[in-house]
Amino acid sequence: MIQLFNYIDRISPIHRLTGAAKLACMLCWVLAAMITFDTRYLILLTVCALALFRVSRIKVGEVKVILIFSLVFLFLNNLLIYLFSPEHGVSIYGIRTELLHLIGRYSITAQQLLYHANVILKYTATIPVVILFVSTTQPSEFAASLNKLGVSYRISYSVSLALRYIPDVMDEFHSISLAQQARGVELSGKESIIKRLKGATAILMPLILSSMDRIEVVSNAMELRCFGKEPKRTWYRERKFTGLDYGTIALGFGLIGISFVLQAVNGGRYWNPFL
Numbered sequence: 001m002i003q004l005f006n007y008i009d010r011i012s013p014i015h016r017l018t019g020a021a022k023l024a025c026m027l028c029w030v031l032a033a034m035i036t037f038d039t040r041y042l043i044l045l046t047v048c049a050l051a052l053f054r055v056s057r058i059k060v061g062e063v064k065v066i067l068i069f070s071l072v073f074l075f076l077n078n079l080l081i082y083l084f085s086p087e088h089g090v091s092i093y094g095i096r097t098e099l100l101h102l103i104g105r106y107s108i109t110a111q112q113l114l115y116h117a118n119v120i121l122k123y124t125a126t127i128p129v130v131i132l133f134v135s136t137t138q139p140s141e142f143a144a145s146l147n148k149l150g151v152s153y154r155i156s157y158s159v160s161l162a163l164r165y166i167p168d169v170m171d172e173f174h175s176i177s178l179a180q181q182a183r184g185v186e187l188s189g190k191e192s193i194i195k196r197l198k199g200a201t202a203i204l205m206p207l208i209l210s211s212m213d214r215i216e217v218v219s220n221a222m223e224l225r226c227f228g229k230e231p232k233r234t235w236y237r238e239r240k241f242t243g244l245d246y247g248t249i250a251l252g253f254g255l256i257g258i259s260f261v262l263q264a265v266n267g268g269r270y271w272n273p274f275l
Helices: 019-035 039-055 058-083 089-094 110-136 139-148 153-182 195-226 243-266
Strands: 098-104 106-109
Touching: 019 039, 019 110, 019 139, 019 243, 039 243, 058 110, 089 110, 089 153, 106 110, 139 153, 153 195
Parallel strands: none
Antiparallel strands: 098 106
């Protein structure tokens, strides 16, 4: 069974943090990694992110779908960068050190390799943190976290519902797929891509109809409970901040501060080891 955006219950310091603290730290962490192109700092963030992943006791196999999707996107991103701008690193660092000439305007330079390494490090520094937040925060607590950070509770609850029903929709997709295969619809790699697409259509229509039924049931339940009538609401999963939560938020802002300090020291966003 494919699991995506699921809360994974574990006993760890990451799970003990409140959703608001984790959300604030995650946003600061991602922003800090996006601001700088200092390879040394990005390596440090990557090592810390992987260490946090280990502390959370989340297994790689439990989040492999998100990891595979991220790796594919990372590969395509680097490939397109090189295809459309093979000398982008040279223009950034102002020096050209050619290592290997390929064909035409395509060459492998040390500057371009460093730029691609920075892009990869940005992903490796942020993806584990985002996965940790999604995997260690319950949807209801996530909604309370958004509301605590100033987001309208109506929007917060909508995001919570979306995260909560993604696993249900995937379970429904799996069940419908098995039912269609039992009726003779072939979806394996033995058939051509055209027949497999036609078979997928036989799954999508029941899935859409069942999803619409779910939406109607939830909408009616929320309307009967007068959801959205009051300007504020309480949250069952909301928790008070502890010292660990305040320390986590301070860590997030500290990471952003380091990014700005490095930007001032390096004279820009890029650390240039070729000077």
